[in-house]
Amino acid sequence: MLTDRQWFFCAILMYGVSVIYSVFLWRKGFRKDDWVNYVLLLAGFVMHTTALMLRGFSFNRCPVNNLFEATMFVDWSAVGVYLVLGLIPKIRFLGAFASPIFFFLGIYALMPGLDHHDPDGEITKNWAVSLHAVLILVSYGSFGLCAVASCMYLIQERHLKKHNISAILSVLPPIQRLEAVAGKLLIGGLVLLTLGLALAPLIVKDKENLVFYEDAKILWSMLVWAAYAVIVAARWKWHFGGKRLAWCLIAGFIFLILTFSATNMMSDLHR
Amino acid sequence: MSIIVVGISHHSSSVSVRERFAFAESEIDDVLRSLTDRGLAQESVLLSTCNRVELYVSTRLPATEALHAIKQFLIENRQYQDVIQDEIYCHANPSSVEHLFRVASGLDSLVLGETEILGQLKKAYHLAMEMKFTGGRLNKVFQKAFNVAKYIRSNTGIQRGSTSVGSVAVELADKIFDGLKGRRVMVIGAGDTSEKTARSLLSRGASEVAVTNRSYERAEELAGNLNGRAVPFQEWEAEFEELDIVISSTSAPTYVLDRARVEKLIRPRKSRPLLLIDIAVPRDIDPEINELDNVYVYNIDHLQSIAQDYLEQRQKEIDTCEAFIKEKVEEVLGSLNPPGHAAKDGPMIQADAREAG
Secondary structure (H helix, E strand, O other), X not given: OOOHHHHXXXXXXXXXXXXXXXHHHHHOOOOOOOOHHHHHHHXXXXXXXXXXXXXXXXXXXXXXXXXXXXXXXXXXXXXXXXXXXXXXXXXXXXXXXXXXXXXXXXXXXXXXXXXXXXXXXXXXXXXXXXXXXHHHHHHHHHHHHHHHHHHHHHHHHHHHHOOOOHHXXXXXXXXXXXXXXXXXXXXXXXXXXXXXXXXXXXXXXXXXXXXXXXXXXXXXXXXXXXXXXXXXXHHHHHOOOHHHHHHHHHHHHHHHHHHHHHHHHHOOOOO | OEEEEEEEEOOOOOHHHHHXXXXXXXXXXXXXXXXXXXXXXXXXXXXXXXXXXXXXXXXXXXXXXXXXXXXXXHHHHOOOOOOOOOXXXXXXXXXXXXXXXXXXXXXXXXXXXXXXXXXXXXXXXXXXXXXXXXXXXXXXXXXXXXXXXXXXXXXOOOOOOOOOXXXXXXXXXXXXXXXXXXXXXXXXXXXXXXXXXXXXXXXOOOOEEEEEEOOHXXXXXXXXXXXXXXXXXXXXXXXXXXXXXXXXXXXXXXXXXXXXXXXXXXXXXXXXXXXEEEOOOOOOEOHHHHHOOOEEEXXXXXXXXXXXXXXXXXXXXXXXXXXXXXXXXHHHHHHHOOOOOOOOOOOOEEOOHHHHO
């Protein structure tokens, strides 16, 4: 019987095969589309889900207690959201662009030193902590897919601006659809992030000495929330969109992913 | 038994000759019956389109005799009295079957890989079948032709892409907008290509075409053809905010749309994409407009270059298609001619003036 980490490793392998296939599609100029990538990611997702369930049942809690689990969970939620979206024709092609993120997030999660198990941790004792972590991590997954859709938008937009026949021959969806998908993922992500952060007062209410603006993770979370909220507001009020929106969403996710671990380690609450 | 094809096409003759050999649907019954009554054919199918007229025949006559006789029949039936040089071509199997497969797959068409010919061939075949002019041999060969065409369409790139300016414009629009349904189009000026482009967009779901022209009467005329509406030339800017696609084809010597003007016009649109198709020479639309966010400008060179790229892609597929066709020709002839039969009757025979005389 495989352990949860071994199942997770198998899932990463499947995502890696998907990356190789995506490179093949890229070499063909993204002119070929089929169910291969979707099936590979689905197979990986099944293994990934098995890993999470084994983890959760073995520790009797939601598996979001440390950086390894959190990253694994973000990865899982991103794959899950993609698999739902990928049922729509043309959106399915998002997988070819998203698979490198799924793969490299998984590789990162498996790095040594991230998997500290704390049997007396908050997550074990407090349901609100689990829910808080799950909602926020799923929102990050959504932002990740948002960034992927934005990358696809920029590629297709460039082809169209350069009058390149790849604009037509590639199986990338129309740019308006890509922008719509990114927009919906953005709103979904922000809603989940808001709900997740809204649970924070419940979690910290008993912590008497907490000065929230001295905690790196809390400040960082507020910054991330504010950044995405501003983008949503700009979209609603001034119809902010097109290339600039795409770049903002990509930059936002890059910032998020590069600073997530560091701020966790700097936060007493989240370490 | 030989399978023969005798015909005339855009490859071998001009339209002035082809039109003399064209058959109306109402004539087909009489022609095929006459062919049969004269003992020239046991089975027959007549294909008559704007680019070709071809008689496919299964006959007991020796191939050379049949080819000559059917060619003569065609000339007499159409009462064509001018000199025939190379206009009429004749094939016997295996070339006749190979020709049929190539025609069905669009490899012999004016636009390589076009798909309309398959529908026309199917119609001609079904008509002949209903009139009981086909039998075991032609049924098998034609069914095989349709399967070959279907395979080639699905497994090669021979039919992929658009080769006309209008259909390239539609494909571009498909890559910009999330569906063409409900899109609003404006035609500035008038012209055959812009009308065809607008029609292509309408056929794919664009909801409304507005036409504007310096001459309001011309605008009304074109709008009438497109089931759209005419807009006075002084008022078209007011419509700009709601437009998705603009096709410009005026005879203006300077830009109808320059960058400064478009920058002002697109502000109320927020970030909705706009496709500008400039079919005019000299150009109506300032190419610098393409640098603006959410605006895509394609002129006639861009569209033709894409159409040409598609054609070149299709050209690359020819070898693959030809190899497949050869294989299937052997297969079907093998099934029609049991072992021991002399199945090969020679390649294509070109008619010449002496033979016609």
